[in-house]
Amino acid sequence: MDVAAILKSIEASGLATRIRESLFLFPLIESTHVIGLALVFGTIAIIDLRLLGMASTQRPFTRMASDILKWTWAAFALTALTGSLMFITNASVYYHNFFFRTKMALLVLTGMNLLVFERTAGRTIHGWDRDPSAPRSGKTVAALSLAIWISIIVMGRLIGFTTSRAVVAPPPAGVNFDDFLGTPSGGGTSATPPHD
Amino acid sequence: MKQFADWLSTTSPSVFIQTHNSWVIPTIQSIHIIGIGVVLGSALMICLRILGWAGLDQTLRQTTSRFGPWLTGGLWLMLATGILMVIGEPVRELVTFSFWLKMFLVAVSTLIAASFQINRRKHERRWEETLMQRRSIQGLAILTFLIWLGIIILGRLIAYDHIWGPWSPATKA
Numbered sequence: 001m002d003v004a005a006i007l008k009s010i011e012a013s014g015l016a017t018r019i020r021e022s023l024f025l026f027p028l029i030e031s032t033h034v035i036g037l038a039l040v041f042g043t044i045a046i047i048d049l050r051l052l053g054m055a056s057t058q059r060p061f062t063r064m065a066s067d068i069l070k071w072t073w074a075a076f077a078l079t080a081l082t083g084s085l086m087f088i089t090n091a092s093v094y095y096h097n098f099f100f101r102t103k104m105a106l107l108v109l110t111g112m113n114l115l116v117f118e119r120t121a122g123r124t125i126h127g128w129d130r131d132p133s134a135p136r137s138g139k140t141v142a143a144l145s146l147a148i149w150i151s152i153i154v155m156g157r158l159i160g161f162t163t164s165r166a167v168v169a170p171p172p173a174g175v176n177f178d179d180f181l182g183t184p185s186g187g188g189t190s191a192t193p194p195h196d
Numbered sequence: 197m198k199q200f201a202d203w204l205s206t207t208s209p210s211v212f213i214q215t216h217n218s219w220v221i222p223t224i225q226s227i228h229i230i231g232i233g234v235v236l237g238s239a240l241m242i243c244l245r246i247l248g249w250a251g252l253d254q255t256l257r258q259t260t261s262r263f264g265p266w267l268t269g270g271l272w273l274m275l276a277t278g279i280l281m282v283i284g285e286p287v288r289e290l291v292t293f294s295f296w297l298k299m300f301l302v303a304v305s306t307l308i309a310a311s312f313q314i315n316r317r318k319h320e321r322r323w324e325e326t327l328m329q330r331r332s333i334q335g336l337a338i339l340t341f342l343i344w345l346g347i348i349i350l351g352r353l354i355a356y357d358h359i360w361g362p363w364s365p366a367t368k369a
Binding site: 023024026027028030031032034035037038039040041042043045046055056059060063067068071150153154157158161 | 222
């Protein structure tokens with residue numbers, strides 16, 4: 001089975017069809033994705049600013065990490081789940097989208113960044129736990145982390161501008177679709193891409 | 197409102213954003229989302245501190261002086277980028293049910309956040325010693341956090357206002 005066939009079968013799955021055909025599901029999944037990523041970015045930024053010595057400098061790093069990172073991981077799980085649900089509705093379009101691919105690569109990169117932290121500043125954590133900032137390697141990881149996560153957010157938004165959703169919800173009774181501005185309809189693309 | 201939105205869309209700042217929309221609008225929206233992250237992360241930390249689920253090595257005052265300014269700053273950032281989005285796409289934003297319900301909830305949650313800060317400064321010791329443990333206060337903290345989540349959902353629903361059916365002005369001629 002080649003990639004195209006796998007993507008097509010993902011799109012044809014019952015779950016994907018259910019989301020595509022619902023008026024509410026895709027918007028609600030997307031909203032939950034925004035909540036998840038806001039929490040991921042917001043909590044990671046708190047940790048990164050601590051490592052950089054720019055905020056919460058008087059708190060032990062390990063204390064903050066144990067307070068905050070469980071929320072980051074929970075939010076990340078929510079974001080990954082909702083992201084996957086959006087992906088399956090239009091798998092082959094997202095798969096071939098440049099910004100989607102870049103976003104996935106950046107996610108891998110941020111994972112590698114985390115591994116670098118574990119193998120450098122993370123090893124000597126008890127030596128600098130109460131210092132106002134992490135050693136140079138920790139600061140570099142933190143700066144990279146902020147830059148990568150901001151890029152991930154930008155890529156995510158650009159995916160919405162460069163793909164037209166496959167969601168073809170039937171118009172509810174009494175709705176005049178002529179009045180819609182910038183509402184993408186399934187299928188084709190135009191010179192100025194519609195977005196949501 | 198439709199007339200105002202139509203007029204706004206003919207003004208030069210609006211025309212500039214419309215003619216450069218391929219990069220201006222995604223950029224503004226991305227900055228807006230970064231603002232959401234800052235505000236929600238800060239609101240979460242204050243909420244968790246009130247509930248006693250995080251930051252117990254810090255007083256409430258320390259927690260709010262760490263996250264309060266970021267929350268306020270994030271809100272200003274979102275106000276600025278939000279205004280730019282309205283200027284750039286007036287009809288898409290203003291002629292929706294989601295937008296106005298969102299604005300109402302923004303006003304409510306900002307009011308709650310501001311009165312919390314004022315009250316906390318006024319009765320600093322009572323907040324640290326008794327008020328935080330009160331069920332009603334903890335419930336209000338959770339409710340406020342849920343309102344922020346509702347605001348985020350409504351922000352996204354501006355793009356899908358038709359889900360409101362007859363409540364959406366976008367569905368009327």
